[in-house]
Amino acid sequence: MRSRSIRTGRHALGAVAGGLALTLVLAACGSSPSSKPQPSAVSHAPAIPAGPIKVGALFSLTGAFAQTGLITQATYQAIIAHLNAAGGIADHQVQLVALNDQGNPAVAVSQAERLVADHVAAVVYPGLAITDRQTVPVFMKSHIPVVTLAPSDQWANGKEWPYYFDAYPLNKPTMATLVAFGKARGITKLGVLGDSTPFSQSLMADLVPSARQAHLPIVATAAYTPTSTDMTVQLQQLRSAGANGIALLAETGMTHVHQDLLAMGWHPTILTTADAFFDGYSSLGALAPNTYANCGIGVKPGQALPPAVSTLMQTVAAKIHITIPGNSGIIFINNTMLILAYAIEHAHSLNGNAIASAIESIHGVSFTAPQYSYTFTASNHDGWTANAVHMCRLVPLGPQGLPILATP
Amino acid sequence: MRLFLTAVVTGTAIGCLYGLVALGYTVVFNATRVFNLAQGMLVMSGVMICYVTLDVFHWPQAAAFGGAVGTSIVLSLLEERVVVRQFLRREGEGIGWFIATLAFSLVIETIIRNLYGDRAPAAVPSFLPVRSIAVGPISIAPRLFFVIASTAVIVVMLEIFYRRTWVGTAMRATAEDPEAASLRGIEPTRISSTAFMLGGVVAGIGAFAIAPVAGSNISLGLTYSLAGFIALAVGGFGSLRGAIAGGILLGIGNQLWDLYVDPRYELVAGLALLMLVLVVKPTGILGSRQLRRV
Numbered sequence: 288m289r290s291r292s293i294r295t296g297r298h299a300l301g302a303v304a305g306g307l308a309l310t311l312v313l314a315a316c317g318s319s320p321s322s323k324p325q326p327s328a329v330s331h332a333p334a335i336p337a338g339p340i341k342v343g344a345l346f347s348l349t350g351a352f353a354q355t356g357l358i359t360q361a362t363y364q365a366i367i368a369h370l371n372a373a374g375g376i377a378d379h380q381v382q383l384v385a386l387n388d389q390g391n392p393a394v395a396v397s398q399a400e401r402l403v404a405d406h407v408a409a410v411v412y413p414g415l416a417i418t419d420r421q422t423v424p425v426f427m428k429s430h431i432p433v434v435t436l437a438p439s440d441q442w443a444n445g446k447e448w449p450y451y452f453d454a455y456p457l458n459k460p461t462m463a464t465l466v467a468f469g470k471a472r473g474i475t476k477l478g479v480l481g482d483s484t485p486f487s488q489s490l491m492a493d494l495v496p497s498a499r500q501a502h503l504p505i506v507a508t509a510a511y512t513p514t515s516t517d518m519t520v521q522l523q524q525l526r527s528a529g530a531n532g533i534a535l536l537a538e539t540g541m542t543h544v545h546q547d548l549l550a551m552g553w554h555p556t557i558l559t560t561a562d563a564f565f566d567g568y569s570s571l572g573a574l575a576p577n578t579y580a581n582c583g584i585g586v587k588p589g590q591a592l593p594p595a596v597s598t599l600m601q602t603v604a605a606k607i608h609i610t611i612p613g614n615s616g617i618i619f620i621n622n623t624m625l626i627l628a629y630a631i632e633h634a635h636s637l638n639g640n641a642i643a644s645a646i647e648s649i650h651g652v653s654f655t656a657p658q659y660s661y662t663f664t665a666s667n668h669d670g671w672t673a674n675a676v677h678m679c680r681l682v683p684l685g686p687q688g689l690p691i692l693a694t695p
Numbered sequence: 696m697r698l699f700l701t702a703v704v705t706g707t708a709i710g711c712l713y714g715l716v717a718l719g720y721t722v723v724f725n726a727t728r729v730f731n732l733a734q735g736m737l738v739m740s741g742v743m744i745c746y747v748t749l750d751v752f753h754w755p756q757a758a759a760f761g762g763a764v765g766t767s768i769v770l771s772l773l774e775e776r777v778v779v780r781q782f783l784r785r786e787g788e789g790i791g792w793f794i795a796t797l798a799f800s801l802v803i804e805t806i807i808r809n810l811y812g813d814r815a816p817a818a819v820p821s822f823l824p825v826r827s828i829a830v831g832p833i834s835i836a837p838r839l840f841f842v843i844a845s846t847a848v849i850v851v852m853l854e855i856f857y858r859r860t861w862v863g864t865a866m867r868a869t870a871e872d873p874e875a876a877s878l879r880g881i882e883p884t885r886i887s888s889t890a891f892m893l894g895g896v897v898a899g900i901g902a903f904a905i906a907p908v909a910g911s912n913i914s915l916g917l918t919y920s921l922a923g924f925i926a927l928a929v930g931g932f933g934s935l936r937g938a939i940a941g942g943i944l945l946g947i948g949n950q951l952w953d954l955y956v957d958p959r960y961e962l963v964a965g966l967a968l969l970m971l972v973l974v975v976k977p978t979g980i981l982g983s984r985q986l987r988r989v
Contacts, residue, residue, distance in 0.1 A: 351914045353808065354816060483959045512958045514918045516909045517709055517839065520702045520954055527698060542818050542910050550827045550836040570818040 335637055339382040340375070342367075342627070343407035343431075345398050345414040345422060347390035351513055352415055355538070358565075358607070360385055363412060365606035366620050369599070376628040377635070388414050392421040399425040408637040409627055411435055416486040423451060430639035434627045434646070436619050439489045443669035445647070450639055452646050453669040454623045454661065456583045456676045462493040465581055466501045468678040469532050469558045471695030472579075478530030478555075479508045480521055480544065482537035490536040490560070506530050513539040519547045526553055535559040541567025545574055563681055564612040564690065575682040582679035583671065584615035584659065585692040592686050593656045600687040612681075614688050618655050625654040626661065626670070646670075700833045702950040708839035710939075710946020711846040712908065715901035716923025717930065717938035718849065719894045725870040725933055726890035729779055729792050733770075733800035734898060735920025739913065741767045741902025743807055746819050746911035756822045759906070764899030771895030774799045775888055783887060800920070808913050821907035838907040845904040846939060849897060853935055862889055870933070925965050929972045931982020940980055944968070 344363060347356035363383060371380050384407055388395035395418035402410060403425060409432045413422045416438035423442065426433050427450050436455035437443065443453050469477060477498060481487035491508070498505050507528035509521035518540065525533060533555050535544060541559070545567050548554065557578040564580065571578060586592065592600070596618060603617050626646060633648070634641035646663050649670060653660040661670030679690035719734040741763035748759040778799045782792040823841055827834035857863040868876040869886045877883055909915050922945060930941025945965055952964040972979060 349808075351918075353914065354814075357812070510958045511953060512961050514914070515953075515958075516712070516915075517705050517836075519705050519836065520698065520950055523698055523701050524954070542816055546818055546825075547836070549825050550838075551834070552826055565815045567818075568815065 333636055333638055335377055335379060335631070335635065339380045340377075340631065340637065341382045341384050341405065341407045343402035343405070343410040344383060344385045344412035345388040345395055345402070345410075345418070346385055346412065347415055347418075348387040350390040351539075352390040352417070355415065356387075356390070359412065361607040362603065362617060362620060365603040366617070366624055368606060369602050369621075370624055370628065377632045381624075383411075388418050388422070390415060390417060392418045395419075396421045396425060398422075402426075403429045403431065407431060408631070409434055409639075409642060411623060411627065416489070417484060420485070423448065426450065432627070432630075432639050432642045432646070434623050434630075436616075436623060437669070438486045440493070440669070443667060445664065445666045445668040448668065450643050451668055452626065452643075452663060454626060454671060455619055455669075456581075456671045457669050458490055458493045459497070461581050461676045462490060463497040463500075464676045464678060465534065465558050466494065466497040466503055468579065468693070468695055469534070469556065470501055470503050472532070472556050474503065474532030474556055474558075476506045476528070476530050477503055477532050477534055478525030478528060479505055479534045479536065480518070480525060481508075481510045482515075482539050483510045483512050484538060486538055487536050494534055494536065511540055515540055516543055517547060518544050519551065522547055522551060522553065526551070530555065532556040532558065535563070538562040539566060542570045543567075545570040545572065548574060558678070561615070561690075564614070568612050568681065571681060578681045579678045579693050580681055580690065582615060582677050582690045582692070583675065584618050585677050585679040585690045586685040587692055588685075590685070592689065596656050597687060599655065600689075604687070612684055612688050612690075615690065618659065622654045622659055622661070629654070697832045698954060699951075700831075702954050703947055704830075704833055704835050705839065706947030706950035707943050708835070708842050708908075708946070709950065710926070710943035711842050712901070712905050712942070713919065713922040713926040713945055714930075714939035714942025715842075715846055715849065715897065715905070716919045717926040717942050718846075718853070718935060719897045719901070720923060720927050721933060721935055721938045722853065722897055723890045723894040726866045727779070727783065727887050728873075729783070729796065729887075731771075731774070731779075731891070731894060732793070732796040732920065733774055733803060734894060735918070735923055736800040736803040736916040737767045737770055737895060737898035738902045738905060738919055739916030740770060740803055740807060741899045742819070742906045742909060742915065743811065743911060743913070745903060745906035746817065749820050749906075750817055750911070760900075760903045763902040763906070764896060767899035767902060768892055768895035770803065771891045771898065772888065775891035779891070780884060780887060783883070800916070804913065804916055811911070811913055814911075817911045819906040819910055823907070842904045842908060845900060849900055850935055850939055853893075853897075856893075857935075866890060921962075922965070925969050927979075928969050929979055931979025934979070934981040937979055937981030944980070 346360040347353055367381050367383050375381050384405055386398040388398050395414050399422040410426050412435055413419045413433050427448060430450060432450045434452045437453035440457045440459055442448050442451045479491060481491050507525045507530060509524045511518050511521050535557055541563055549572055554574055554577060559580050561580050599621060600617055630642045630645035634645040647665050649661055649663045651660050651662055663670045678693050680693045685691045716735055716738055723729055723731045744762040744766045745759040748754045748762050778795045779792050821838045823837035827836045857867055865881045866886055869881055926942035926945050927938055929944055930937030948968050949961050952961055
């Protein structure tokens with residue numbers, strides 16, 4: 288899913304970028320030279336000025352979403368440090384300008400304007416789903432590219448949001464995968480549980496048509512608030528309606544949901560978001576064997592990671608001093624940074640239009656590893672290939688804590 | 696009907712959590728006329744102590760209980776001595792204590808947030824069994840039942856303390872008429888310290904009961920501060936039973952609102968309840984007007 292946090296799998300590690308290093312990586316990943324943007328398209332853009340390249344980010348470092356914000360910031364810092372160690376972007380070091388939006392839309396808009404005033408070249412994290420609808424228009428108006436992991440499909444419309452680029456799988460195919468997987472696992476009546484956040488509501492909106500299309504009836508829908516500490520009533524609603532599977536579409540409160548399910552002695556099949564690798568992971572208990580999360584990136588049982596990915600994961604995990612289960616977000620964040628690096632180097636400029644044009648020219652280019660390729664067009668700004676959405680087991684984990692792909 | 700009853704029972708337990716915070720407010724307010732905005736953070740600090748002792752060090756439950764109560768008392772006394780007393784000593788200082796207690800609460804939150812870092816929220820183990828207990832058509836998790844029982848015990852003990860002990864009587868006297876109490880030799884600073892210590896005890900015991908329900912969540916300090924305030928205003932400032940009644944009403948109201956209306960507007964519903972009660976009965980459900988004969 289796409290709630291925007293490292294742990295959900297929407298932020299990833301940065302690395303081997305910058306001038307020659309990036310070229311080598313792309314070559315090693317099998318990118319086709321013909322897939323690169325044509326410099327002539329952006330040849331009139333001003334050159335990159337001396338000094339570091341500033342990239343902006345709005346994290347929720349205090350307030351209800353602080354835990355997400357702190358870990359996301361730490362991950363971006365680690366990935367950018369990794370990128371700088373490899374030469375930065377076009378021989379310029381990258382400077383992360385990170386501001387605290389407090390998870391508050393009003394504060395977030397004010398901080399977004401500060402980033403604009405600070406002349407950031409791009410924004411790599413415009414805030415959580417609860418604030419980005421307010422902040423993104425600020426960046427669009429100033430022609431500042433936003434290259435990130437979007438929490439909602441709406442941003443993928445290149446015509447409407449010409450400077451927004453999404454490196455994460457879209458919600459619609461993700462929800463379709465989740466429904467198909469659940470049906471194959473034997474779910475005949477689905478209950479849907481969310482946490483009332485915009486992210487959750489967005490997923491619910493995408494799940495309903497997918498379930499209808501798959502002829503999987505949704506027998507009940509319930510929601511709690513991010514500050515709730517007991518979800519017994521909501522779970523009782525789903526159980527009373529006859530649900531034998533739950534789509535848990537939330538980014539908060541997983542611990543309480545698990546606790547309450549265990550207290551009720553109810554162990555349904557749970558289909559959830561990648562947030563489950565973070566929130567509530569340690570409280571799964573007897574629910575673990577029947578709990579599955581979407582995963583844009585997973586590994587097959589027994590599969591080894593490509594060396595570049597393994598190194599990346601180890602480097603970032605060491606820097607943030609924390610091991611996050613299912614941390615495919617590191618790879619996704621790294622992809623966003625490398626997409627931005629690629630675009631700036633091909634545009635030879637920090638001009639927003641030039642960077643956007645360069646990203647739109649990316650066709651079948653791989654970044655962190657060969658299997659993670661991207662294609663952008665002028666109208667489709669979600670570069671992740673739509674069919675690369677999977678479901679993974681939460682337990683056990685694969686190498687470097689990456690999730691293991693599940694089969695129905 | 697089963698869902699409705701489940702919502703009522705769950706709401707009662709959650710309401711008791713709010714009520715425990717409101718009780719802390721009341722204990723301090725009655726004796727000092729200070730509204731201790733750090734009360735929710737004291738509870739949160741106790742919860743985090745439970746997390747550390749049980750989840751990190753795997754110490755016994757008694758250590759968690761002692762740690763939570765001890766920490767809350769120490770922090771509360773520190774607040775009284777360093778932050779609040781300066782304002783109580785001076786005449787005509789307005790509501791400086793209001794900002795001071797808010798600042799103290801933010802200091803606690805910031806320190807704990809930095810200590811906790813970016814770890815994921817985690818469940819805090821309870822000494823009670825996990826599986827729910829069936830009561831007629833509904834079932835209740837033992838940890839929620841423990842919250843209700845703890846709240847009842849705390850209220851009864853506070854009532855006994857206020858009515859049967861010399862210090863409790865002195866605190867009531869101070870609450871009713873600080874000047875007269877002072878003329879009779881009751882030392883205001885001692886009463887103030889005792890009130891804050893009592894607030895710390897309530898916060899600590901509450902934290903031990905709340906921890907298995909709320910888990911290691913730093914943001915719960917702010918959440919419970921607000922909910923506790925609403926509970927206090929609904930129940931009536933100064934009333935122990937009112938604090939609990941307000942909390943339970945708020946808890947049940949929230950659960951029913953989530954079940955039948957829309958959880959996105961849960962906070963609005965709580966504030967609407969507050970406004971309604973204050974319009975109909977400005978002193979709160981169990982609050983009473985205070986008259987002073989001169």
